[in-house]
Structures are given as C-alpha cells and as structure tokens.
Amino acid sequence: MTMLADRYIESASAKVIASELTDPAFKLNLAINDQARVVVFHNKNFRKKLSWLEFNISTNRLDFVMNDGDVRNFGIAVSPDLSKYMQNAFQVLMVLTNDSTGEHEGGNYYPLIIHRN
Numbered sequence: 001m002t003m004l005a006d007r008y009i010e011s012a013s014a015k016v017i018a019s020e021l022t023d024p025a026f027k028l029n030l031a032i033n034d035q036a037r038v039v040v041f042h043n044k045n046f047r048k049k050l051s052w053l054e055f056n057i058s059t060n061r062l063d064f065v066m067n068d069g070d071v072r073n074f075g076i077a078v079s080p081d082l083s084k085y086m087q088n089a090f091q092v093l094m095v096l097t098n099d100s101t102g103e104h105e106g107g108n109y110y111p112l113i114i115h116r117n
Contacts (some may be wrong), residue, residue, distance in 0.1 A: 025099075030062065030076050036088035038112065043099040046072075052111040053092050057083060087114055 029041040040053075048066040055062050060083050064072040078086055095107035 027099075028074055028076065030078070032078075032082060032085050032089070034085055036085050038086065038089045038092045039095060040092055041095045041097050041104075043097050045096065050094065050110060052113060054113045054115060055083075055086050055089075056115040056117075057087055058115070058117060062086075087116075089114075 023044070025044070027043045031039045031041070046064075046066070048068060048070060050064055051067045052065050053062060054065060054071075055078070060078045060080060061073065062076045062078060064074070066072065089112050091109045092112050093107050093109055096105045097103065098105055
C-alpha cells in the first residue's frame, strides 16, 4: 500500500460544531495501492454514522458523507499521480485503530462515489 496522507485535524468551518473536524486528536490515514484498493485508518469513531465517501477527480479531494447528509471534508488531498487508482475504486475500507497500540479494532466497507467534473 502507498501511504497518501497522515493528517491531524486542526480546524473546522464555522458550520460544523462538535464534530471530528474540531477534535485535534482525531487522525486519518489514507492508503491506496495500484489495484484501486482504498483504506482509510481512523483512531476514533465518527460522531455521526458514515454513509459513503466521495472523490472528486478534478480537485483530488476525498469527502466523507454522514447519514444525515452532513459532509466532512478533512482536507485529504490525493496526489494527481495516485488519483488514477482512486478513480477505479468503488469502495473504501474504513478501519478503526486503537490510538495507544495502533492495532486494528474493526472495519467496514463503504461505497465510494467518483465525481468526474
């Protein structure tokens, strides 16, 4: 797997209150390989239920859509040379990791919607 991003979430838009975006300890790590297998590791549960993810090829941005329609944009930018693999993916494995041990605690697959405009 090629690691694309490892980010600490530091700021949020004014509209988002008490979400992952405002939690400085919430971490995401995005990985993808040349076979279009996408994995997002996160160290805490989302506060709302995740429904699907969206990737915009024009902007190379990955967004997380919650079950109430709320969109979480964590600022994960996928490099253009790796977006060619991302555009062939149709699902993302979300893996919860233990913050202190780094061990995987569980995971689920979520649909990935690709925007090509």
